[in-house]
Amino acid sequence: MREEIERFENAQPPGTVLICQGEGSLSAGMHRVTVRNYVRGKILSFQDGRQRSRAESIGTVDGVVYARYTYEVTSWLEQDAEVTELDPDSVHVIFPESKKEADEIARFVRANGTTRLRFEKFDATHFPSWEIAPAPDDPTGMRYHCKPD
Numbered sequence: 001m002r003e004e005i006e007r008f009e010n011a012q013p014p015g016t017v018l019i020c021q022g023e024g025s026l027s028a029g030m031h032r033v034t035v036r037n038y039v040r041g042k043i044l045s046f047q048d049g050r051q052r053s054r055a056e057s058i059g060t061v062d063g064v065v066y067a068r069y070t071y072e073v074t075s076w077l078e079q080d081a082e083v084t085e086l087d088p089d090s091v092h093v094i095f096p097e098s099k100k101e102a103d104e105i106a107r108f109v110r111a112n113g114t115t116r117l118r119f120e121k122f123d124a125t126h127f128p129s130w131e132i133a134p135a136p137d138d139p140t141g142m143r144y145h146c147k148p149d
Contacts, residue, residue, distance in 0.1 A: 001120065001122070001124075002077060002079070002119060004119075004122070004124040005082060005119060005124070006077070007124070007127070008124065008127070008128070008130060009051065009077075011127075011148075012051075012148065013046065014043050014044060014045050014046055015042070015043065016042070016043045016148055017040065017041070017042050017043075017148065017149040018039075018040075018041045018042075018043070018053075018146060018147070018148055018149065019038075019039070019040055019041075019146065019147055019148075020037075020038075020039040020041070020132075020144045020145070020146040021036070021037070021038050021039075021144065021145050021146075022036065022037040022038075022039075022132075022142040022143065022144040022145075023035070023142060023143065024036075024134065024138065024140025024141045024142030024143070025140060025141065026139060026140050033062050034061070034062055035059070035060070035061055035140045035142065036059070036060045036063075037057060037058070037059050037060075037144075038058045038059075038060075039055050039056070039057045039058075040055065040056050040149070041053045041055035041056075042054050042055070044072075049076050049077065050074050050075070050076045051074070051075045051076070052072065052073070052074050053072065053073055053074075053075070054070065054071075054072045054090075055071060055072075055073070056068070056069070056070045056094075057069055057071070065095060066096070067093070067095060067096070067105045068095040069091060069092060069094060069095075069105060069106070070090070070091075070092045070094065071086055071087070071092070072086075072087045072090035073085060073086050074087070078116075080118060081116045081117055081119060082116075082117045082119075082122075083114070083115070083116050083117075084114070084115045084116075084117070085113065085114045086109070086110065086113030086114065088110045088113060091106050091109050093105050093106050117132065121135075128147065128148055129145065129146065129147035130145075130147075131143060131144065131145055132146065
């Protein structure tokens with residue numbers, strides 16, 4: 001499976017723009033709400049097996065934006081997973097505009113700044129597009145669909 005991930009990395013040189021869209025849902029009392037996340041990222045560099053990217057993320061609940069922020073990450077491959085590490089100083093919240101709410105979003109983003117995507121969660125059957133299965137601890141069950149722009 002690592003070879004499949006490497007094939008995707010090799011097809012995405014610096015300057016490539018990637019789009020990932022996730023959708024899931026939550027129960028809120030008697031109602032079910034749809035949660036979506038849209039991420040547009042640009043690969044800045046790839047050196048020594050490490051890919052640096054800048055991205056913007058927009059989160060919505062039932063179509064209403066609740067968060068919009070930018071950040072930079074560095075990713076690399078380990079034996080069984082891709083590790084992505086957030087640069088905490090790069091987080092910039094655009095929305096909400098309220099300082100208190102923006103600070104809460106920034107704290108949440110920074111607290112979840114390192115992720116480990118196990119290769120078996122990655123579906124590479126539709127190259128150059130791919131899918132990422134929901135994380136086991138994600139209550140929304142959000143599945144991401146990603147592709148070059």
